[in-house]
């Protein structure tokens with residue numbers, strides 16, 4: 423699918439390695455490709471390299487790669503064209519910084535403004551539209567630090583929308599968010615997918631991955647597997663990525679069904695957030 427600006431390849435990495443200044447190699451020879459019009463779940467244990475991948479794609483870290491491209495552009499060029507946005511984990515933001523919600527969203531417009539960063543009518547319209555899309559118009563003049571976790575996430579999504587980003591990286595957007603807000607965020611992400619954007623979403627909420635991600639990437643110091651969710655989101659890959667971290671419960675027969683003739687089994691895999699539930703046999 424081509425996105426509304428005509429892009430086809432969304433995020434591509436071939437042989438990507440990232441080594442921190444202290445010598446830790448957090449990613450080694452990682453390769454994957456995501457087309458535009460995609461929501462991809464990035465799953466792996468703590469320390470697997472999810473944040474490192476985001477930072478690499480945002481140009482925050484030096485990388486070695488045979489190829490790394492966003493919408494066919496180098497990272498520098500994609501950033502210069504304002505095509506990439508990052509929705510950070512809550513812990514990465516200084517919430518005591520006195521800034522209004524509308525100003526946070528306006529930051530998404532900076533790349534579209536001239537040297538003096540003086541917002542014009544188009545910038546103000548983009549901010550108002552973005553706030554309306556995430557249902558945060560009523561909070562525009564609040565200090566960002568005075569919002570709930572879910573509201574803060576929506577403001578950062580609005581910043582990405584105001585920026586008109588085509589590649590959006592979301593670092594654990596559901597942490598500390600109630601189910602209603604999670605649903606609202608998922609609905610918005612699906613609309614953004616329909617507009618041809620590509621979203622890479624790190625999450626420990628494994629149960630939600632088949633619900634809203636059409637693709638998945640398994641990461642553990644490298645990319646173990648990637649592809650269409652229905653093909654790669656398998657118990658075997660979950661086991662490879664999570665090893666002993668995942669708890670597994672197999673339920674069946676009388677444990678599960680009052681009707682003893684009902685032989686269907688259920689497998690539940692969980693890393694302690696929302697579990698992934700599989701019906702039927704043969705889940706190894």
Ligand SMILES: Nc1ncnc2c1ncn2[C@@H]1O[C@H](COP(=O)(O)OP(=O)(O)OP(=O)(O)O)[C@@H](O)[C@H]1O
Pocket residue numbers: 442443444446447448466467468469470471472473474475
């Ligand atoms: N600034 C740094 N300097 C050195 N090593 C680092 C740095 N940041 C991360 N690492 C190491 O790189 C590896 C990958 O870390 P990363 O933060 O990317 O994992 P993650 O998958 O995002 O984990 P989590 O699920 O806990 O957020 C870990 O071994 C981590 O200790």
